[in-house]
Amino acid sequence: MPDQEAKNGNQILGIGLVLASTVAFSLSGVLTKAIENNTWTVACWRGLLGAMFISAYVLWQNRNTSAATRLRLGWRGWLLASVGSLASLAFIAAFKMTYVANVAVIYATVPFVAALLEWMLLRQKVRNATMVAAAVSIAGVFLMVGAGIGSFSLLGDLIAVLMMLGNALYMVLIRMFSKTPVVLAGAASAFQLFVIGWFFTNPLDVTLHDGLLLVFFGLLFAIAVILWTEGTKLITAAESGVLGSAEAPLAIFMAWIFLAEVPPLASLSGGAMVLCAVVWHAAQDYKKTLA
Secondary structure, three states: OHHHHHHHHHHHHHHHHHHHHHHHHHOHHHHHHHOOOOHHHHHHHHHHHHHHHHHHHHHHHOOOOOHHHHOOOHHHHHHHHHHHHHHHHHHHHHHHHOOHHHHHHHHOOHHHHHHHHHHHHHOOOOOHHHHHHHHHHHHHHHHHHHHOOOOOOHHHHHHHHHHHHHHHHHHHHHHHOOOOOHHHHHHHHHHHHHHHHOOOOOOOOOOHHHHHHHHHHHHHHHHHHHHHHHHHOOOOHHHHHHHHOOHHHHHHHHHHHHHOOOOOHHHHHHHHHHHHHHHHHHHHHHHHHHO
16 A cells, blocks of 8 residues: 555656646747747757756766766767757747747647658557547648738748657657657757857847846746656656647647737637647547556
């Protein structure tokens, strides 16, 4: 019984940590739009602060090994970091140029596109449920992007699609490079954006208001990554998927509450298709673990 109680306690803790990380990640769109500075400035400061705190977490987590070992990435880690940098930059740029709802919903399709990429590149079998969810969600994305033709949101929607493809490739590389320290690669990715950003903007040219928001954004990003990393160790992948599916509707809700942003009907319709596919697929995964 004590073992079972400990297991239940770990599960509850894991659910709480992953749910907290989901809430933190859902604020990305609101913060990006609330900051008046350009995409590169946002990427620079989120990158610097995120890299600092995530690196500190990695060093603390592996405190019994040498610093050289703890910070070793190798070429696979740097490749992973570079793909992550491009995807993160597109993520921030998309929020600046289209509705938060569109970016959040397009991002929700990443696991399905990653599964399709694994099937195309690695010939890994894809479950029928994943194929169905992928088809429905991709149709929803086409509806959203198509509705943006001729409007201000089209370029942002297209950048969001590139972001989605980049993140899907990132997920595939994580599975291919299973021995690569993923969290450290995330820190390296964030730091890359900080260094490269200096060639495109002056990160120091910020107002006090934006500076405070940028600090908060960087801290929130690092906290979200750490919470998700620790939480997923305590629960199943299916449970993590179910909780993660809440990020898109939460992001849309946050944008409505804090920005009074209401996307057009086509975005809501396409988004509903994607969210239904995500929730249905997560439920299938969860039921499979109970069988």
